[in-house]
Amino acid sequence: MAYSFPEEVLEYVFAFLSSHKDRNAVSLVCKSWYEIERWCRRRIFIGNCYAVSPQIVIRRFPEVRAVKIKGKPHFADFNLVPEGWGAYVYPWISAMVRSYPWLEEIKLKRMVVTDESLELLSKSFKNFKVLVLSSCEGFTTDGLASIAANCRNLRELDLRECEVEDLSGHWLSHFPDNFTSLVSLNMSCLGSEVSFSALERLVSRCPNLRTLRLNRAVPVEKLPNLLRRAPQLVEFGTGAYSAENQTDIFSNLVEAFSGCKHLKSLSGFWDVDPAYLPAMYYACTGITSLNLSNATVQSPDLVELIIQCPNLKCLWRERELIEDMTTQVLDYIEDAGLKALPSYCKDLQELRVFPSDPYGAEPNVSLTEQGLVTVSAGCPKLQSVLYFCRQMSNAALITIARNRPNLIRFRLCIIDPQAPDYLTLEPLDTGFGAIVEHCKELLRLSMSGLLTDRVFEYIGTHAKKLEMLSIAFAGDSDLGLHNVLSGCESLRKLEIMDCPFGDKALLANAAKLETMRSLWMSSCSVSYGACKLLGQKMPKLNVEVMDERGHPDSRPETCPVEKLYIYRTVAGPRVDKPNFVWTMDEDAVLRLS
Amino acid sequence: MTMISEEHKKEKLGFEETELRLGLPGGGGIVNEDLVKNTNANGKRWYTETVDLKLNFALKETEKGENLQEEKNLISCSNDSVKPPPKAQVVGWPPVRSFRKNIMAVQKSSSEEGGGGAATFVKVSMDGAPYLRKVDLNMYKSYQDLYGALGKMFSSFTMGICDSQGMIDFMNESKLMDLLNGSDFVPTYEDEDGDWMLVGDVPWEMFVGSCKRLRIVKGTEAIGLAPRAVEKCKNRS
Numbered sequence A: 001m002a003y004s005f006p007e008e009v010l011e012y013v014f015a016f017l018s019s020h021k022d023r024n025a026v027s028l029v030c031k032s033w034y035e036i037e038r039w040c041r042r043r044i045f046i047g048n049c050y051a052v053s054p055q056i057v058i059r060r061f062p063e064v065r066a067v068k069i070k071g072k073p074h075f076a077d078f079n080l081v082p083e084g085w086g087a088y089v090y091p092w093i094s095a096m097v098r099s100y101p102w103l104e105e106i107k108l109k110r111m112v113v114t115d116e117s118l119e120l121l122s123k124s125f126k127n128f129k130v131l132v133l134s135s136c137e138g139f140t141t142d143g144l145a146s147i148a149a150n151c152r153n154l155r156e157l158d159l160r161e162c163e164v165e166d167l168s169g170h171w172l173s174h175f176p177d178n179f180t181s182l183v184s185l186n187m188s189c190l191g192s193e194v195s196f197s198a199l200e201r202l203v204s205r206c207p208n209l210r211t212l213r214l215n216r217a218v219p220v221e222k223l224p225n226l227l228r229r230a231p232q233l234v235e236f237g238t239g240a241y242s243a244e245n246q247t248d249i250f251s252n253l254v255e256a257f258s259g260c261k262h263l264k265s266l267s268g269f270w271d272v273d274p275a276y277l278p279a280m281y282y283a284c285t286g287i288t289s290l291n292l293s294n295a296t297v298q299s300p301d302l303v304e305l306i307i308q309c310p311n312l313k314c315l316w317r318e319r320e321l322i323e324d325m326t327t328q329v330l331d332y333i334e335d336a337g338l339k340a341l342p343s344y345c346k347d348l349q350e351l352r353v354f355p356s357d358p359y360g361a362e363p364n365v366s367l368t369e370q371g372l373v374t375v376s377a378g379c380p381k382l383q384s385v386l387y388f389c390r391q392m393s394n395a396a397l398i399t400i401a402r403n404r405p406n407l408i409r410f411r412l413c414i415i416d417p418q419a420p421d422y423l424t425l426e427p428l429d430t431g432f433g434a435i436v437e438h439c440k441e442l443l444r445l446s447m448s449g450l451l452t453d454r455v456f457e458y459i460g461t462h463a464k465k466l467e468m469l470s471i472a473f474a475g476d477s478d479l480g481l482h483n484v485l486s487g488c489e490s491l492r493k494l495e496i497m498d499c500p501f502g503d504k505a506l507l508a509n510a511a512k513l514e515t516m517r518s519l520w521m522s523s524c525s526v527s528y529g530a531c532k533l534l535g536q537k538m539p540k541l542n543v544e545v546m547d548e549r550g551h552p553d554s555r556p557e558t559c560p561v562e563k564l565y566i567y568r569t570v571a572g573p574r575v576d577k578p579n580f581v582w583t584m585d586e587d588a589v590l591r592l593s
Numbered sequence B: 001m002t003m004i005s006e007e008h009k010k011e012k013l014g015f016e017e018t019e020l021r022l023g024l025p026g027g028g029g030i031v032n033e034d035l036v037k038n039t040n041a042n043g044k045r046w047y048t049e050t051v052d053l054k055l056n057f058a059l060k061e062t063e064k065g066e067n068l069q070e071e072k073n074l075i076s077c078s079n080d081s082v083k084p085p086p087k088a089q090v091v092g093w094p095p096v097r098s099f100r101k102n103i104m105a106v107q108k109s110s111s112e113e114g115g116g117g118a119a120t121f122v123k124v125s126m127d128g129a130p131y132l133r134k135v136d137l138n139m140y141k142s143y144q145d146l147y148g149a150l151g152k153m154f155s156s157f158t159m160g161i162c163d164s165q166g167m168i169d170f171m172n173e174s175k176l177m178d179l180l181n182g183s184d185f186v187p188t189y190e191d192e193d194g195d196w197m198l199v200g201d202v203p204w205e206m207f208v209g210s211c212k213r214l215r216i217v218k219g220t221e222a223i224g225l226a227p228r229a230v231e232k233c234k235n236r237s
Helices: A007-014 A020-027 A031-040 A054-060 A074-078 A090-099 A115-124 A141-150 A170-174 A196-205 A220-229 A247-258 A274-286 A299-307 A310-317 A331-344 A369-378 A394-403 A429-438 A453-462 A478-487 A503-508 A528-537 A586-592 B006-017 B033-038 B045-063 B068-079 B098-113 B143-153 B173-182 B204-210 B219-236
Strands: A043-046 A066-070 A105-109 A130-134 A137-140 A156-160 A163-165 A184-186 A211-213 A235-237 A265-267 A289-292 A326-330 A350-354 A384-389 A409-414 A444-446 A468-472 A493-497 A518-522 A541-546 A563-568 A581-584 B121-126 B133-136 B185-190 B196-198 B213-218
Touching: A007 A031, A020 A031, A054 A090, A066 A090, A074 A493, A074 A518, A090 A115, A115 A137, A115 A141, A137 A141, A141 A156, A141 A163, A141 A170, A170 A196, A196 A220, A220 A247, A247 A274, A265 A274, A331 A350, A331 A369, A350 A369, A369 A384, A369 A394, A394 A429, A429 A444, A429 A453, A453 A478, A478 A493, A478 A503, A503 A528, A528 A541, A528 A581, B133 B143, B173 B219, B185 B219, B196 B219, B213 B219
Parallel strands: A043 A066, A066 A105, A105 A130, A130 A156, A137 A163, A156 A184, A184 A211, A211 A235, A235 A265, A265 A289, A289 A326, A326 A350, A350 A384, A384 A409, A409 A444, A444 A468, A468 A493, A493 A518, B121 B213
Antiparallel strands: A518 A563, A541 A563, A541 A581, B121 B133, B185 B196, B185 B213
16 A cells, blocks of 8 residues: 655645756656646746757646746857857747746746747736846847836846847836836846936835846936935946046935945946945945946955945954955956955955956956965855966966865966966966866866866866866867766766867767757867767757858768757757758758768 | 876777777768868867968058068968967957957947947848858957958958058049959948948948948949949048
8 A cells, every 4th residue: 555645745845845956856756746746846947948849848847937948058158159040039938828827937048039029928928027138139128118018017127148239228118107016127238328217216116126237328426316216225236337527426326325225236337437436335334246347447446445445444343344245356456456355355255357358469457366366265165266367377276276175166267278387388287187176066167278188087087076167279189078078977068169079089978968968069170970970879969060161061071060069858959940050860861861 | 186097097098999989980080171271180270260361461462562561571470380369369269258348448439439338239241151140349449350350250251452441442433443343252331321331431430330230242242332332422521
């Protein structure tokens, strides 16, 4: 006799499981758990929109309220994926409109979103609450106007680094006068000026507003009025942070900022006039996240901002530092600025330093590996690093690895491709080797500089928890790729550009590819013949070849393909491919041969 | 640093004989001309492209009978052993998002324009190329910068019909015709009036403000645009 909990009890228990991994694990226990789980799953995460079809998702999970979908491969961020490649959200929205009338949340990353999609979603989902678009494109401000006008229960409209065709700022005025539910608005990537009075009225009538990220077109004079109307703000992004010299602006800003006692996150800061920075200091008490990556102020001003304002000093004396800081800055902060961080931001967890002049031939700032070494020594909670610089040494990397074995994300970009250790002129193999050896929980790694096959030996041996690896201009032979594919047990995403990896390692580790989300290889040496073979032997993978030179049949089989994107899928070859992408599958091989 | 065990080493060396390997018809270690054209043995694709650009540019300069000294320098440059090229030569490197590349350029221009600051993306198509690109015009400071970027994106494109500023002399119609007849490809753009014009007719800043779309066409096709371009130019001055 089988004992089991009644369905209702299991459903109740499952409701406590928020992680997708846990939910997936639960659904594998037995058939009845699978059934119960699928009926009560409310949140879906689709890491690759082509790994599954909307129909399959809807058939399995009939009661979904929130979806998160990712589209293009990560290297699309760096212009490696041409226009028209795919990742259209429309088929998903039109399918969900029919089957999920009560859908509340849509979060998309690197997808093509049209005004048509936005209008459809705004008119179909009556209880729609959250729209987050990260690195998306394909829509205009008209689409935003539909969302504003029709989504009566909207809480979040978050546009992160999207490419929006900005026709005008008029879209904001489409929020009806009786619309009061807004909690979060991020319009930082838009160009046009919105009506300031409409913005002020919107902010005034939404008492639950906690996140407001303005765009560059909002001048600093407008900030006091907005902040006064929303003293409850937790996250705030300024617009352009400079103005003609007017003393009342400064005092108004000081007054407005000091009224915001709940601020935890600050961003924006385009066109910073350092004279206005002190106005913010009064709001800095509880700041945990500071994004200054648009602020082209020089190091002393940044250091002042982060450290030397009167209130912070005071707090320092009382041993209350800026806690849990996530810091994003341009390299104007320089080594000197970074040196100061550990004294005042002991709880720093994440640091991102972006290049101010990535294409300049000569360094324009004094930022070297030393800055990172100092921060790694002084900030014990540092776990996530993104760092652009122009020189690195094995010694520095080894020191960083020993200082911070708790690192989980380490992304280092030395701007000059294949730059060696600047002290010894050797490859940086031992340095990165130390990183993977000491940081046993490392989940994500991006490497740069001069690297031979040796570094991949170290990675294959030590990086057992690594989930995402990004490689460029590295390695000598297929042995490098083979070590990664055969050694990294947790690998999910691998992206490679300009490395001399060819057919052997790929074909020898074909089965590995089914355990990963995706593999991207561009400007490598994988031949068309190998791609065809892989496509033929591995029906659960989509092996997509992308080539600007026309169909690979017009070239010898041994000729390497320009770009290769391989991903596991249960949906078969995709049907929306442009004319420069070909799926290697059995049918194709038979047709073409 | 832990050393890889002897056993492990043997395993690695012997992987070529592993049963898991799927045999590839025809071997797989052959390098053919197509491969060499696009990459050298180390996969340094930027080097070949840089050389091509420099040589073509040098040749066009000779045709115009100018700057022989520059030409000599350029040609001897390309014969040197591999030198690291200017950093911006490779698509996708450094891995910086477009809006971040923008910051320096827009900082410089914002003092004149008084803000704005979003990127100016325009679609670029080239006759015969299978797909579009997008460029952010704010990223470039001059026509030369733009041509360099276009040359990187569309390997058949080289810009030879302009002067050292990147502009075209529209006042001399016959000279213009000669140049267009002699070129493979010329860039054209759609301006705010919806007219298709030859790139290089107005100062750079004006161009950035009025360009809605770019299209790289065969030189002979662009000849049809020349009279209108000359006309518009005359009307402006």
